[in-house]
Amino acid sequence: MHVTGHTRGGKRPGIRDVATAAGVSYQTVSRVINDHPSVKPATRERVLATIQTLGFRRSATALALASGRTRSVTVLTANTTHYGYAATLQGVEEAARAAGYTVAIGVLESDTVADVRAEVRRAADTGGGLIVMAYDTAGVRALAAVPDELPVVGVVETPSRPPAGHRPWVWTDDREAARTATRHLLDLGHETVHYVAIPSSTRRTGQRTAGWRDALRAAGAPEPRPLAGSWDPAGGYQAGRRLARDPSVTAILCGNDDLALGVIRALHEAGRAIPGEVSVAGFDDAPHSAFLTPSLTTVRLDFTGLGRAAFGRLHGLLEEAEPVAPRPVSVPLLIVRESSGPPPAPLPPNPPSEVPRA
Amino acid sequence: MHVTGHTRGGKRPGIRDVATAAGVSYQTVSRVINDHPSVKPATRERVLATIQTLGFRRSATALALASGRTRSVTVLTANTTHYGYAATLQGVEEAARAAGYTVAIGVLESDTVADVRAEVRRAADTGGGLIVMAYDTAGVRALAAVPDELPVVGVVETPSRPPAGHRPWVWTDDREAARTATRHLLDLGHETVHYVAIPSSTRRTGQRTAGWRDALRAAGAPEPRPLAGSWDPAGGYQAGRRLARDPSVTAILCGNDDLALGVIRALHEAGRAIPGEVSVAGFDDAPHSAFLTPSLTTVRLDFTGLGRAAFGRLHGLLEEAEPVAPRPVSVPLLIVRESSGPPPAPLPPNPPSEVPRA
DNA sequence: CTGAAAGCGCTTACAG
DNA sequence: CTGAAAGCGCTTACAG
Structure with a gap:
């Protein structure tokens, strides 16, 4: 069962294939797929229909190369199996998916400065934004090693000083x-x-x-x-x-x-x-x-909320949206269960000789 | 603290910048970074040194567009927080990192055929290989929805029939x-x-x-x-x-x-x-x-081993390495702890009237 | 062993 | 509203 419908040509159709099939220039196709306003409704319809029948999908890598912006975020983390990390990652993924972003993941296996830097470099090569889980030494070092020009948001412990505007942080209290x-x-x-x-x-x-x-x-x-x-x-x-x-x-x-x-x-x-x-x-x-x-x-x-917030900030950074004032993501909630209770009764100074009755 | 050393020029140096700085054609630079054999050792040294001083890093997206192969794998999974899933993902990441691959992650939030297909499409757009965690309905459907031409390996329950050669599966027994x-x-x-x-x-x-x-x-x-x-x-x-x-x-x-x-x-x-x-x-x-x-x-x-094996198969698929016969990744190991023991002694047919002595 | 050309699939100005 | 040109940063043949 195929996902795309273009089985005949061999390779997947490009912007030019759509153009010739629709009887327009590839230019116009580009405008349509980018929601550019100045396209005659009739033309737009025709192009859209052709895209549908040809099963055209715009190449993400060509888009990235030509436009300079990669719709992707890579999450740098020392751990993926602990609950807090995994849940935060899930929150990032949810929000990223909703925004049409790809999420990559880089694991900081060692926390030596050299290894951390190498991993940051690899992540930077991907071209998109960065989210760094800075709960541990490796993460803190990774955040510090990110070059200034890269868009990055840190998921940190509660900061003692307000984070700089171009490097937003998110945290729970x-x-x-x-x-x-x-x-x-x-x-x-x-x-x-x-x-x-x-x-x-x-x-x-x-x-x-x-x-x-x-x-x-x-x-x-x-x-x-x-x-x-x-x-x-x-x-x-x-x-x-x-x-x-x-x-x-x-x-x-x-x-x-x-x-x-x-x-x-x-x-x-x-x-x-x-x-x-x-x-x-x-x-x-x-x-x-x-x-x-x-x-x-x-x-x-609320770790998934934290992850969503982290992506939100990054998204704002990448698409030049209005900056949001940093604040903790949510109020922590105490859940009282069986493992806590009053302390044992203190031993009475003079132990009674009789067992007290219930 | 900067990771790269090219603070002056503004944008990051490209293959051409390295070429002019080293006094060769950008051609030769390409050969050096691709480990092409026919480059005079002296030239290679000079280019390598220039790469170092300029802090050149080859653009992954340009590489992908020009060569057609993306050194990336996206893991499609319905879950990231359960231990088995998270550990397998970690195994994939380890192996991918060692091979210089990027790992992306796509979460199958819904298991309806339409949603699963959309997610597979998104993953396919990334351009690399696919690893599908097919332990649940969403995963099984995703695996089925992957177009034939895409390199994919499934992480599955023990298969009853041997998997087809061009679509390797990995599993634990x-x-x-x-x-x-x-x-x-x-x-x-x-x-x-x-x-x-x-x-x-x-x-x-x-x-x-x-x-x-x-x-x-x-x-x-x-x-x-x-x-x-x-x-x-x-x-x-x-x-x-x-x-x-x-x-x-x-x-x-x-x-x-x-x-x-x-x-x-x-x-x-x-x-x-x-x-x-x-x-x-x-x-x-x-x-x-x-x-x-x-x-x-x-x-x-051995979930991380399973993840590593999954990446190994995919890597073979992508780089045309020799196919490996499919087999379970490892032998399961029984760990006996406190929660299991002999059944309670059956009630004696005629309960003794006296309490037996210890 | 090394260089000059064409092209990967798009976008971004520039024209009309 | 729509088309022709140049270019993103590389690689892949083609020459020498």
Whole structure:
């Protein structure tokens, strides 16, 4: 089953084939396919009909070469399998498809400056715009390595300074999200909240860590040292084993849901009940988090919306649309599930000799 | 920080700029960048040096237009967030990057014939090769809608007939994998194994379902009706609720790990112990499956290897390399974890009046 | 081993 | 409203 109808000629019909078939110059065909206003309606109809019967499709590469603008965007990312990355990519793709753009993907496999630069170069060769996922070292370096003349938008952690106008950024309000989650745990009655961090994209403290700290300070709660985690359940598991040894730990916030999964596993192995003895909250609301046992309290972030916004900004950059004021894409939403609850009742100073009745 | 060094001229240098700077014709430059043998070593050196200093990078779109071959592959897929899809995509990307190919991605959002065709057309316009993830209806339809003249490789369920030479397919041996997992459960002593299926990509029975049935028949076990599932934990949860009501169910195989997650959640809510009362096994070995509680018994499939193989076939097709005999990409590996175990001891015919001693 | 010509399939000014 | 020219940055034959 063929998609196009031009089986006879051998190669696909070009603008000139359409022209001769329609009895006009190829010039006019170009005008029709570009929606140029000055074409007589009758002529336009005739050309359109010919395009239809010949199955003409304008060559994207010829268009790119002649016009100088490629209707494509390449997404540069260190990861494609983690939920946040994949969902953001999906958002970019949706928006790009709607706008008739092609989306390419470049994976930053190594984060050395040389490798990152090579990958940026490759992406630049494609000719279109760039969207860089700058959540990690590789991404941050890639964003920095993009030449000034290239249209690029960064998907970043909440920026501390406003981004420059010609290099828009998009972000979710991770700091506020972390504050919200931490407050939730504090409000439940926990004395403090421990934090297992995702790797920071820069040398500075990550936004999620900052938000967690904000909330602790605002509540006057002690500030334990955050545990360096990773992106994976395995990293959460390591951190969880350490935290499980400390009986004073009653609440743990994790930098993402995968870390939380590992932490929960470690606590479980150590025999600590969740949420009876320890509460755990995650970040992202990955699709499986609602089905875990216990189901995971977490903060939902709108990644596909973030991806759509990233493409929107890039599109504006490429087509000289009006610039939009940068702002976080959406408000994070706290989802309370089974993994968080009040802390265990403190041991009474003088243990009663009798078991209290229910 | 700039990636290229050509800040002065304004626009990026072309083949002609290099030629004049090196004192040769642009012809020779073309030969050098194409590794043509007949260039005097000294000349080659000089040109290479000039390319370096000028920061010349050959235009991919000009190359594509002039040569007719685009060094790009677009992956057509209905999904980017499920682990199997994402990991396969990653494999394609790895191999493509190593070969200097660009990878684009097209998402099949709807599976209606019209929408699928439109998406195939868009992908075809890009000009390169196609890799179609044909695990679902949209993918199968997309593969069918690809015009004959386009180089394409399908990533499919185990094919029942050998694929045609000019349209290679790659696959993992899902049927054998399902047999292995089912046998594992049967060997544990379960009378039979229930199955929660992923949606079939065609009207016929899926390969995983077929393998499960093979194993039951070989063992002479009863064949319960498979439960229609989905790709998501939510589908597994629905199926799990139904299975939880049937006390005779002691072993459940799921079409993927996400389904298994939902099934386990439902069993847990119904108060059925895993694996004490019911054993559950999944499919795929997603990254989180090892950290669930109980950790999930599953069959590991090499998705990134599958992606690399898919690109390898396409590359062969595009560069006229020698055709390779089609075969499954790798042998599935059973990973036994906590979610599977022997069935509960049968209730003794005459319950003893005393509690047996430990 | 190296150069001059034609062309890939379009678009962008320039004419009328 | 419509046509003829030049060119986007390369490659592919064709000459020497």
